[in-house]
Amino acid sequence: MQPDRTPATIPADARRRFLNALRRALPEGALLTEAEELHPYECDGLSAYRQVPMAVALPDTLAQLQQVVRICHHHDIPVVARGAGTGLSGGAYPLEDGIILSLARFNRILDIDPANRLATVEPGVRNLAISEAAEPYGLYYAPDPSSQIACSIGGNVAENSGGVHCLKYGLTVNNVRQVKIVTADGELVTLGAETFDGPGYDLLALINGSEGMLGIIVEITVLLRPRAARTTVLLAPFDDIARAGDAVAAIIAAGVVPAGLEMMDKLTLEAAEAFVHAGYPTDAEALLICELDGSDIDVDAETVAVKKILHDAGASDIRVADDAAERARFWAGRKAAFPAVGRIAPDYYCMDGTIPRRHLGKVLERIGQLSGQYGLTVGNVFHAGDGNLHPLILFDANQPGELEKAERFGGDILEACIEVGGTITGEHGVGIEKLDQMCSQFDSAELTQFHAVKAAFDPKGILNPGKGVPTLHRCAEFGMMHVHHGELPFPELPRF
Amino acid sequence: MQNNDIEKQLQEQVKDAAAAGEPLRIRGGDSRAFLGRAVVAPRMLDTRDHSGIVLYEPSELAITVRGGTPLRALIDALAAEHQELPFEPPSFGDESTIGGAVASGLAGPRRPWNGAVRDALLGVKLVNGKGEVLQFGGQVMKNVAGYDLSRPMAGAHGTLGLLLEVSLKLKPLPPASVTLVREEEKHAALETMRRLYQRPGNLSGVAWIDGLLHLRLEGYPEAIEARAAELGGERLDDADGFWRSLNDQTHPFFSGDKPLWRLVVKPASGDIDPPGEELIDWIGGQRWIRSDEIPLALRRLAASHGGHATRFRGATEIDSPFHPLEPGLMALHRNLKRALDPQGLFNPGRMYEGL
Numbered sequence: 001m002q003p004d005r006t007p008a009t010i011p012a013d014a015r016r017r018f019l020n021a022l023r024r025a026l027p028e029g030a031l032l033t034e035a036e037e038l039h040p041y042e043c044d045g046l047s048a049y050r051q052v053p054m055a056v057a058l059p060d061t062l063a064q065l066q067q068v069v070r071i072c073h074h075h076d077i078p079v080v081a082r083g084a085g086t087g088l089s090g091g092a093y094p095l096e097d098g099i100i101l102s103l104a105r106f107n108r109i110l111d112i113d114p115a116n117r118l119a120t121v122e123p124g125v126r127n128l129a130i131s132e133a134a135e136p137y138g139l140y141y142a143p144d145p146s147s148q149i150a151c152s153i154g155g156n157v158a159e160n161s162g163g164v165h166c167l168k169y170g171l172t173v174n175n176v177r178q179v180k181i182v183t184a185d186g187e188l189v190t191l192g193a194e195t196f197d198g199p200g201y202d203l204l205a206l207i208n209g210s211e212g213m214l215g216i217i218v219e220i221t222v223l224l225r226p227r228a229a230r231t232t233v234l235l236a237p238f239d240d241i242a243r244a245g246d247a248v249a250a251i252i253a254a255g256v257v258p259a260g261l262e263m264m265d266k267l268t269l270e271a272a273e274a275f276v277h278a279g280y281p282t283d284a285e286a287l288l289i290c291e292l293d294g295s296d297i298d299v300d301a302e303t304v305a306v307k308k309i310l311h312d313a314g315a316s317d318i319r320v321a322d323d324a325a326e327r328a329r330f331w332a333g334r335k336a337a338f339p340a341v342g343r344i345a346p347d348y349y350c351m352d353g354t355i356p357r358r359h360l361g362k363v364l365e366r367i368g369q370l371s372g373q374y375g376l377t378v379g380n381v382f383h384a385g386d387g388n389l390h391p392l393i394l395f396d397a398n399q400p401g402e403l404e405k406a407e408r409f410g411g412d413i414l415e416a417c418i419e420v421g422g423t424i425t426g427e428h429g430v431g432i433e434k435l436d437q438m439c440s441q442f443d444s445a446e447l448t449q450f451h452a453v454k455a456a457f458d459p460k461g462i463l464n465p466g467k468g469v470p471t472l473h474r475c476a477e478f479g480m481m482h483v484h485h486g487e488l489p490f491p492e493l494p495r496f
Numbered sequence: 497m498q499n500n501d502i503e504k505q506l507q508e509q510v511k512d513a514a515a516a517g518e519p520l521r522i523r524g525g526d527s528r529a530f531l532g533r534a535v536v537a538p539r540m541l542d543t544r545d546h547s548g549i550v551l552y553e554p555s556e557l558a559i560t561v562r563g564g565t566p567l568r569a570l571i572d573a574l575a576a577e578h579q580e581l582p583f584e585p586p587s588f589g590d591e592s593t594i595g596g597a598v599a600s601g602l603a604g605p606r607r608p609w610n611g612a613v614r615d616a617l618l619g620v621k622l623v624n625g626k627g628e629v630l631q632f633g634g635q636v637m638k639n640v641a642g643y644d645l646s647r648p649m650a651g652a653h654g655t656l657g658l659l660l661e662v663s664l665k666l667k668p669l670p671p672a673s674v675t676l677v678r679e680e681e682k683h684a685a686l687e688t689m690r691r692l693y694q695r696p697g698n699l700s701g702v703a704w705i706d707g708l709l710h711l712r713l714e715g716y717p718e719a720i721e722a723r724a725a726e727l728g729g730e731r732l733d734d735a736d737g738f739w740r741s742l743n744d745q746t747h748p749f750f751s752g753d754k755p756l757w758r759l760v761v762k763p764a765s766g767d768i769d770p771p772g773e774e775l776i777d778w779i780g781g782q783r784w785i786r787s788d789e790i791p792l793a794l795r796r797l798a799a800s801h802g803g804h805a806t807r808f809r810g811a812t813e814i815d816s817p818f819h820p821l822e823p824g825l826m827a828l829h830r831n832l833k834r835a836l837d838p839q840g841l842f843n844p845g846r847m848y849e850g851l
């Protein structure tokens with residue numbers, strides 16, 4: 001997996017001039033160029049892939065940041081923005097002929113406006129820090145990726161991240177009101193507004209999930225929500241995973257929108273139980289975690305309704321947590337699912353497909369078959385309510401060929417998601433990881449349209465080039481093995 | 497509901513227009529034609545024969561529907577499954593189509609609680625200015641593959657592409673609904689709104705007009721009874737009629753010739769002291785104003801409360817009814833328009849000169 005581009009060779013004197021210009025624009029210690037300083041920036045959460053960047057810039061003020069971008073623009077040097085580096089698709093993977101622009105020092109909470117339920121923050125602020133700052137007002141920021149203690153809000157916007165509460169409260173894009181971006185040529189532009197809508201095109205929606213390829217996000221205003229009066233979490237074990245899937249569909253069909261609706265299969269629930277002792281029944285084949293929130297009466301009514309549905313679907317021993325401590329315990333296993341699985345295998349590879357809920361059973365079955373075919377074990381945790389699967393493929397990178405095998409397995413899972421009308425990524429982004437699968441999900445006209453949009457924002461192509469959208473060339477190579485909408489893709493391109 | 501697929505013909509019409517280099521005015525029901533600048537184009541493209549449901553699985557809380565589908569028929573089809581569009585689009589007359597409703601980006605009284613049009617827009621199939629049929633997003637709730645070219649179609653007034661199909665997120669119909677009316681003068685009402693914005697709980701509409709605060713409550717019957725007892729007020733008999741008259745602008749406030757302005761401001765802005773009669777919706781976030789005041793004054797007023805002003809209806813000549821954009825932002829708009837519609841075929845100038 002590599003960015004879809006050929007790195008430029010930069011003559012030594014051009015490189016020196018460029019770095020000197022950056023050095024003049026930045027305060028002491030804000031430009032890293034030595035090998036040992038660059039080392040921590042070699043990779044993001046997709047850690048199997050590493051690359052040392054030419055330099056790392058750590059501006060502290062907007063003026064410095066704009067100057068850095070202008071210098072890169074002038075010298076045609078790629079800029080890879082980096083928040084906390086927890087991304088799972090290689091979005092912040094460095095380019096050898098480019099710099100990492102770290103937003104780490106932009107970590108100030110600028111304003112909490114409780115009356116309008118808004119928080120204005122810098123991009124390097126951690127996701128959880130926003131809710132902590134809003135807590136005294138009884139407010140919180142709803143999207144809660146599992147990485148929320150570490151990931152930055154700028155990274156969340158750039159990936160349009162989700163979390164376990166997105167089913168009811170929406171993704172990042174639904175909870176951000178306004179962002180300020182620095183464009184590829186260093187201009188500051190405001191997108192969206194602090195109000196319920198903004199004038200002109202919804203460029204705010206476009207910047208969400210744009211993976212650092214359309215602009216550098218330098219300020220974000222998010223919507224805060226009042227804490228619900230009551231929250232209840234139900235834990236429902238099933239002895240058959242397909243039945244758990246049916247229960248999910250039945251809950252949604254009954255008109256209940258839970259605050260969270262998550263599923264874990266046997267492998268992941270056992271691993272989680274062994275890791276955090278959440279009290280999960282390890283004899284179950286699948287576990288549903290359902291959170292309901294609202295007024296006392298709402299929660300009572302929904303609890304009755306959901307319990308009945310779960311029972312009818314075959315859940316054996318449903319438990320209800322009402323107090324904060326038990327709720328936290330029920331959630332602890334789910335939130336620690338990735339690291340828990342990390343303990344039972346040398347390596348794991350986390351996938352991120354989304355499918356229409358009704359195809360859950362079919363896709364899980366297909367994943368099971370593939371697991372047998374590849375001889376690799378897979379665990380499944382997912383945001384069941386919104387059909388977002390996170391199959392975790394277990395492997396050992398020290399065994400020659402296993403990483404490649406795990407990647408091929410993962411690719412096949414994503415193809416299965418596309419086949420049932422789903423998508424190759426629900427929340428982790430394309431980065432460098434899913435460039436090939438983009439060729440399956442989109443045809444050449446669509447990909448060409450994406451490239452045109454990129455050029456509309458970044459004509460020189462300096463912002464995170466080679467990520468997110470594959471070139472038609474790459475797809476033509478990859479496409480030899482793949483068929484899109486039942487037709488051979490890219491019929492107009494030569495085959496190699 | 498008519499089920500009629502004329503995708504190929506519509507695509508041909510765009511291709512022909514592209515070959516001839518002649519812009520198109522896109523029309524659905526034309527119920528929203530009053531909004532925006534007049535489009536002068538040699539060709540017209542009518543979407544109304546492209547109608548019907550493409551895919552609707554009620555348990556998925558999502559639907560894919562053709563752009564020319566009448567809004568009324570769609571709402572009825574959803575109601576039959578006890579579901580509705582979360583953004584409560586206005587219908588200006590019986591002719592509105594879903595394509596027009598999405599393109600105009602207008603949301604009804606429940607916007608503060610259930611989101612805008614773009615929040616429900618999961619995917620689109622469109623024809624771009626090169627005459628290509630493209631698909632972005634889909635029916636799934638989460639999708640970050642490629643740039644999000646679906647949501648920007650909401651509120652683009654057809655200037656970025658011809659919407660063939662839209663995929664929308666749905667919500668269940670509330671089990672019960674009650675509207676309370678309380679006599680409150682404007683300042684008190686704004687104070688109430690400010691307080692209620694902080695508190696969750698069963699609200700789905702808060703509007704003030706003529707000394708009356710209207711509170712719509714939705715949810716389980718026991719929950720809204722409890723909340724109604726807490727809030728107090730008279731129950732409104734024809735509650736649906738009231739909210740519809742507000743949304744569809746058939747309420748007497750909207751009659752007459754005086755220009756109608758829509759100011760979107762931060763909800764807790766308090767009394768913005770507008771130069772004319774005022775109807776307050778969206779729990780303080782949307783202010784309808786009847787005023788002859790010069791556009792600049794209303795734009796400044798909205799901006800001073802963090803928002804923007806649109807001249808919604810009214811005769812006076814004006815650059816654009818929409819709020820002017822900063823130069824840097826306008827440059828991005830022009831570039832995006834060119835990326836999707838290089839020859840400027842679709843609804844030229846509908847929003848702003850040159851877009």
Ligand SMILES: Cc1cc2nc3c(=O)[nH]c(=O)nc-3n(C[C@H](O)[C@H](O)[C@H](O)COP(=O)(O)OP(=O)(O)OC[C@H]3O[C@@H](n4cnc5c(N)ncnc54)[C@H](O)[C@@H]3O)c2cc1C
Pocket residue numbers: 044045080081082083084085086087088090091092103123144145146147150151152153154155156157158159160161162163164211212213215216217218338427428464
């Ligand atoms: C254990 C674990 C659990 C996770 N759980 C979830 C989850 O539940 N849901 C979920 O959605 N994700 C999850 N993630 C993925 C990841 O945390 C998110 O994608 C997160 O939003 C990345 O934020 P970051 O600050 O680390 O961004 P980075 O990794 O630094 O960057 C991500 C991308 O955003 C760009 N970027 C970063 N900052 C900016 C900026 N200011 N302006 C422009 N572009 C920028 C980068 O160039 C890159 O393309 C998880 C990751 C881990 C390791």
